[in-house]
Amino acid sequence: MSLKTPLGRVLGLGSAKDGTGHWWAQRLSAVALVPLSLWFAAALVALPDFSHPTLTAFLAGPLNGALMILLMGVLLYHSKLGVQVVVEDYVHGAGLKVVTLVLLTLVHLALGVVGILAILRVSFGVVG
């Protein structure tokens, strides 16, 4: 017979570590990606060609630049949340799991910064 209090027993059960935060963030970013990804597909279709002047002119448009930055941010956030669950499910061993998760988080963060900076360079006309 355990001498633990009912509260102590409940607190010892399971290991959620966080509440519904991850689940909710994944759904919220998914909803945002529905219009953003459809816009991106339509934009690619609407481009007359994939030459450098065409692409820079496209990204230099204020709305296109903003939507592209939003797409990169939300896409990479959603991607990070998704691969995190995959790693949590399939990578065993606490050490390897934590190292993989840290690396994937940093890679996503770096990709977001690099991608958005590239868009801004074109948007601000740094690239001719």
Next chain:
Amino acid sequence: MTSQTQRPLSPHLQIYRPQLTSVLSILHRATGVALSVGALVLVAWLVAIAAGPAAYYQSLSFFGSAWFKLLTAGWAFCGFYHLGNGIRHLAWDVGWGFELSQAYASGWAVTAFSFVATALFLVLAFA
């Protein structure tokens, strides 16, 4: 935790006959991982554009290749599938479509949408 149990374990996944619902479920995860790789390549493409015309035209030996077109077709399919099935998941999240017949109907609808949208996108974007 290393397990060296000799006792019978629950059956492995491959013993079950594949069903539409289970195949689409694992495909959602697989396409998601493929799209994460696609996001990395999308960033590389943006960097190539931002690096200037000379660098961009050099990068076309990769982005303009037939291999890359094939990859793009794959990512387009993954994207439209993940989009369609993601909306199916969001519908489940609000409690809609849990009946077995509805789950199969939406599953086939998502499958059809993925192929039609991918074909349409590739024809319009590249043809």
